[in-house]
Amino acid sequence: ENRGSVGGRALARPPTTPGLAGGRGGTPQVMSIQEGEETSDSPPRVAASAGPAGGPGPPSVEGETTLCGNCRRNIPAGNVLAHSVSCYRNNFRCDACDEVLALRDKDSHMQEWRDPERLVDAVGKRDVELVQRMLGHNADVCNAVHPTTKDTAMHAAARIGDEELVAFLTAHGVEIDFTNEQKETPLLLACATASDKLPSPSSPSSSSGLAGPSPAVRLLVELGASLDVLNARGETALMLLCRRGIAQTARFLVEMKADTEICNQLGDTPLQIAQRQGHQETVLALCTAGTPLRVGTPSRSADGSRRSPTPSPGELGF
16 A cells, blocks of 8 residues: 555555556656647637627737828828717818818808809809809709899800800700899890801801801700790890891891791881881891881781881881
């Protein structure tokens, strides 16, 4: 028996285990595993990484940055979350201006760039760049009305006779027959300031010296503008042209079936207006386009009532 004694007490020795002995009947050997070592019986270790549970991720590379989705600035990767929360809470980005502004200034900024008066004035000044920037801020060009004159953007473009602006505004859906405070349509304004288009040197008609109708008036008519609307003074677009002696543009309106018998408040037809003003070329253009010039031909007033026969050119001094 393997017994020993400590302090007069007998103790039994542990039996020898065959698998752990260094030799036959030898003393058991104790296996020691140092910290960090792996054995065949140890479970595999998993490297620490950022998982779906939001565990600690790998350290960011020094100098690495991330682009902020609001202010478009490069932010250090370790600070991007805190920056994004603060940036979206306090700032807003105007893509049209490509600027970052304080969120408290957003309403005033948008009001400035969507102001209808500013938009109509920009069209009247041919400031196309400003108009496009205002459209980039979603300015409502279709319903923009000047607070004083009640002009729309189309009125402003027609008043200066800019056919390119007329086409631009038409492409954005602006109405072409809207009336302003003076009951003027864009066509009436275009005729009030129109001049016959001079022939270009490369034009086939340049050899004959013939001019053409105003491009802005032509475009408005081709887009479907009403020809016989009366303004506050009771005059049509054709009457305005005849009063000013714009012969070829007046002839174009007659060819497009403008009413040649309607009368103004004084009872004059467009032809009579041209005769009284002494515009012989305009009278000839109207007659060539089919306006009747016969003594005794009845005419019609603006309210549809019959009136006295049209005087002959001789009676008017021609």
